[in-house]
Amino acid sequence: MTSLRAVIEKLGLESVSSFSFSDRTVTGGYASDLLSCTMKGAGENYIWVTLQSHLNVVAVASLANLAGVIITEGNRPDQETITRAEKEGVILMVTSKTTFTIVGVLASLGVRGESPIPESP
Amino acid sequence: MAEVAKFTKIQELIYELPIERVMKKEIIQVSPDASIAELKEVLRVNRISGVPVLDGGQLLGVISIEDLIKALVEGDIHAPVRKRMTTRMITVSENESVVEAVKKFAQHKVGRLLVVNDQGVLTGILTGGDITRGLLQAISLDYRAEEISRYRAKHIFEDIVSDQTSLILRYKVKAKDLKKGGNASSKLKRALNRLGAIPEVIRRVAISAYEAEMNLIIHTDEGGELIAEMQPDMIRISAIDHGPGIPDVNQAMRPGFSTAPNWIREVGFGAGMGLTNIRKCVDSMKLESEVGVGTRLEIVICLRSEMGEELHQNKGYLPESS
Numbered sequence: 001m002t003s004l005r006a007v008i009e010k011l012g013l014e015s016v017s018s019f020s021f022s023d024r025t026v027t028g029g030y031a032s033d034l035l036s037c038t039m040k041g042a043g044e045n046y047i048w049v050t051l052q053s054h055l056n057v058v059a060v061a062s063l064a065n066l067a068g069v070i071i072t073e074g075n076r077p078d079q080e081t082i083t084r085a086e087k088e089g090v091i092l093m094v095t096s097k098t099t100f101t102i103v104g105v106l107a108s109l110g111v112r113g114e115s116p117i118p119e120s121p
Numbered sequence: 122m123a124e125v126a127k128f129t130k131i132q133e134l135i136y137e138l139p140i141e142r143v144m145k146k147e148i149i150q151v152s153p154d155a156s157i158a159e160l161k162e163v164l165r166v167n168r169i170s171g172v173p174v175l176d177g178g179q180l181l182g183v184i185s186i187e188d189l190i191k192a193l194v195e196g197d198i199h200a201p202v203r204k205r206m207t208t209r210m211i212t213v214s215e216n217e218s219v220v221e222a223v224k225k226f227a228q229h230k231v232g233r234l235l236v237v238n239d240q241g242v243l244t245g246i247l248t249g250g251d252i253t254r255g256l257l258q259a260i261s262l263d264y265r266a267e268e269i270s271r272y273r274a275k276h277i278f279e280d281i282v283s284d285q286t287s288l289i290l291r292y293k294v295k296a297k298d299l300k301k302g303g304n305a306s307s308k309l310k311r312a313l314n315r316l317g318a319i320p321e322v323i324r325r326v327a328i329s330a331y332e333a334e335m336n337l338i339i340h341t342d343e344g345g346e347l348i349a350e351m352q353p354d355m356i357r358i359s360a361i362d363h364g365p366g367i368p369d370v371n372q373a374m375r376p377g378f379s380t381a382p383n384w385i386r387e388v389g390f391g392a393g394m395g396l397t398n399i400r401k402c403v404d405s406m407k408l409e410s411e412v413g414v415g416t417r418l419e420i421v422i423c424l425r426s427e428m429g430e431e432l433h434q435n436k437g438y439l440p441e442s443s
Contacts, residue, residue: 035335036394039328040401044320052389059303063310063327065320080300088307 002026002109004067004091007047011105013070013093016077017085024091026067029111031103035060042066047111049099053077055084062088072099134259140222141215143255144236144245150175151184153203157192160184160202171233173243174206180243182206185232212237215244219255222247275317278353288316288351294337296344299388305347306330309358316351318424325402325422326356332395333360333418339385341365341416355404356422366412374400374408 004024008015030042031049038060042048045067050057053075061069068091071077077085077092085092095102107113149167151160153176163172164186171185184206192198192205212235213222222234226249236245278286290312292305310327318326330347337345337360345362367373373380374396381391400406403420410416 033389034392034394035389036332036392036398039331040394040398044324050389054388055300056302056388056390059307059331063303063306063331065324065327 002111004047007068007106007109007111008093010109011070011095011097011102013095015091015093017082017090017092024067026111029103029106029113031099031113039064043114047106049102049106051075051099053081053094055081057081058085058088058090058092061085061090067091068093070095070102072097072102134256135220135223136218138219138255138259139215140213140217140219140236140247141245142259143219143251144215144247145251146245148173148243148246151202152176153181153201153206155202157189157198157200157202157205161189161198164189170248173235173246174202175243180210180235182208183210183233183235210235213247214239219252222252271315271317274315277316286353290349290351292334292347292349294334294344294347296338296341298338298344299385299390302335302338303331305334309347309349312349313351313356322356322422322424326358329399329402329420329422330358332399333358333420335390336360336395336418337362339381339390345415354424356424358420358422360418361415363415364413366414367408367410367416368412370408370410373410 002025004026007013007026025045026047027045028043029047029049030038032038032041033050033052035052035056038048038050042064044065046064047067047070048061049070049072051072053071054077057069057071057077058081060066071092071094074094074096076094082092084090149163149169149172151163151172151174153174155163160172164170171183173180174182174184181203184202188205188207192200197205211225211229211231213225215236215238225231225234232248234247235243236247238244277288290309292308294305295301306327309330310323313323313326326349330349334347337347341362342364343362345360348359348361350357350359372378375393376397377393379386379391379393381393385391396408399418399420402422404423405421407419408416
């Protein structure tokens with residue numbers, strides 16, 4: 001368990017929305033640019049690393065109750081997306097680094113990535 | 122911008138709450154002619170650490186337990202309060218917000234502030250403890266308001282009596298409107314929260330409703346409807362549309378199979394995992410479709426686990442995907 005604030009500081013992330021929720025706890029991590037995969041693979045309070053930056057990212061993060069979204073490779077959400085994120089209490093963070101680099105640092109911080117939904121037998 | 126948004130609930134309250142709401146209004150005071158021995162009794166009986174000194178309504182100073190200890194050390198216990206009190210009085214206005222008091226505490230290192238009204242008349246006393254208590258109370262009031270509306274929603278099934286009560290929520294979903302993606306499922310999630318569903322159930326409903334909603338947006342000609350029927354022990358969600366229909370339902374159920382157009386894939390949809398995700402979240406699932414007519418997806422999520430076990434065995438509306 002890591003605090004989102006620690007993640008933001010260690011990775012030098014720029015938070016673009018809902019910073020007031022940054023005392024959330026991160027219980028795991030997930031990286032994908034496919035939204036359905038994130039729905040399945042990211043557990044509650046997981047941090048999601050993606051290069052997608054559009055409105056639906058907020059919907060997924062809010063519905064899956066994620067701790068936050070790190071948008072990589074310099075992609076930036078537009079104002080409409082930021083406004084929605086503020087409304088839904090979703091923390092969007094941006095970085096110019098790649099998903100690979102960010103995941104590497106997250107792993108070194110002890111963030112794990114087990115899938116919350118067990119595979120059906 | 123991050124700086125502006127950096128407020129927690131407590132910080133918000135510190136700025137919002139007026140001092141008047143948290144201060145102690147019954148002012149315990151001593152007269153300047155009372156002895157230090159008498160002061161000691163006032164502090165002990167009321168379990169406080171300082172009092173204002175008033176003479177016929179006129180504020181002369183403050184005297185604290187620290188002054189008392191100094192007087193004791195110097196053997197000055199029979200001296201009048203007037204002699205040992207401090208006349209340096211730190212005041213705040215009752216209309217100011219708590220943050221002003223916090224600043225004054227930090228600045229002057231005093232144990233209590235004298236609260237005055239617009240006319241400068243003493244109306245209360247404020248200590249650090251009063252602020253803590255006031256903030257906790259304000260937070261719990263907010264919390265209670267949310268609890269009450271939750272309580273009301275939670276008991277809807279008990280308060281309204283019938284042989285079978287269900288609450289039906291309908292959401293219209295427009296085709297191709299990706300920006301609205303997740304709106305219906307977000308509203309449904311909020312409703313379940315209010316109804317007091319457990320987080321694990323809410324999560325399963327949120328994921329399956331979202332995937333069903335996205336299917337209506339991405340794949341239908343004219344959109345469709347997401348209908349959630351809530352009963353005390355289960356939730357049934359139906360996603361209904363009028364075309365184009367799925368040619369091969371078994372194929373559609375296969376993980377990774379996707380018919381999503383490129384413009385959809387570019388923004389991260391169309392992984393071919395939607396129906397697979399739904400299947401993993403629900404206790405029963407039924408998918409019927411006819412090309413040119415429409416598709417009807419019906420899923421059930423149980424609120425009691427024993428019921429789910431039973432239904433799980435009937436998950437064979439569809440052949441299991443391999």
